[in-house]
Amino acid sequence: MKEKLKNHIEKLIHLTDDEHSFVQSHFSFEKYKKNDFLIQKGKNVKNCYFVVSGLLKLVYDDKDGKQHIVSFAMEDWWESDFSAYFSEAKAKMSLQCIEDTIVFSISLKNYQKLSAESPKMQRFFLKKSNSGHIASQNRILSFLTSNAKERYEQLLKQYPSLFQRVPKTLLASYLGVSRETLSRLSS
Amino acid sequence: MKEKLKNHIEKLIHLTDDEHSFVQSHFSFEKYKKNDFLIQKGKNVKNCYFVVSGLLKLVYDDKDGKQHIVSFAMEDWWESDFSAYFSEAKAKMSLQCIEDTIVFSISLKNYQKLSAESPKMQRFFLKKSNSGHIASQNRILSFLTSNAKERYEQLLKQYPSLFQRVPKTLLASYLGVSRETLSRLSS
DNA sequence: TCATAATTGTGACGTTTATCACGCTAAAAA
């Protein structure tokens, strides 16, 4: 399991075995069952998570109780309510398992310690953050340039596996359309 | 003018005067006129920009020639076509002046050099990137949870100055609605 | 197993938003 995180990090930066051990010591290994919460809205956000296997949803509940999916987190993804995590505030979103999920988690203190003591890891986090920012911008672009059907097809193309793993209601909620409209698009 | 960048950096990290001089030496100071391009789609993206004064728009042109505003960049903001900048690819978007604008620009090489030689500055860039990511996620959330009128009111509340400085057509393009619909919302 | 809940499709209808068209005003360029 530790290999998973190591290999992931090695894609962006190179560390010695000792350095990898040092990095690993800042993470803890956790297992969750389907429907478990890693983060619950209103509560403190203790950790940022690296998904080893399984599938998570980052969800925002609006005033009418409707759920909106900000992000799916699959294998090799980093996820948290970053706003609350970095500012040590209460979660505005929830992070919940769609499938049984295995993660490495890191507290804010350890994140800061690791960043401070290892410029290489800070570089790794910077690269990850930059690519996260770019991914979000692309999602914004899809809202600006594309209608529901086009966004659906883009998602299908980018993450075909989701359509086997996730109920259509959740895909609709990610795409920003009603489940009925999504159903009509795919038929 | 150099004070502007210094003060901005000091909001997140502390540097000595010597360190600030070192940082400054990686930037170049540039002035642009209204309608000038800092980045043009299809061309190389040489720099990332810090806006000292003025106003920029980050624009994506779709297949039908319609313009979509991914972002406005105001005083104290960092902007680029980050995807192209970091991957040294051709720009998919354009960065253009809405007003006469003064910036500090930094090349990718200098960005990397500065990050490598100054962990403090790497920390600064990491913090900036994280907050950029969070801002983008909030924009995604507004698309998921809000209709055109609500998004309009959120923008009005968050950046009231924009409504004095920017034609409604551009605001519409940022909000993802037609100019006619926006006009009807505000009356 | 059997009962219950979750998921999905679909029709009918209403609302929101886009598109096309036009005119008016203000700003910018010749």
Next chain:
DNA sequence: TTTTTAGCGTGATAAACGTCACAATTATGA
């Protein structure tokens, strides 16, 4: 100044999408 262009509002119409209702099917758990 005169001409041209950009910005803005508004009506008419159509397309996109949401909401409510209902039925059928598939998972899930007691």
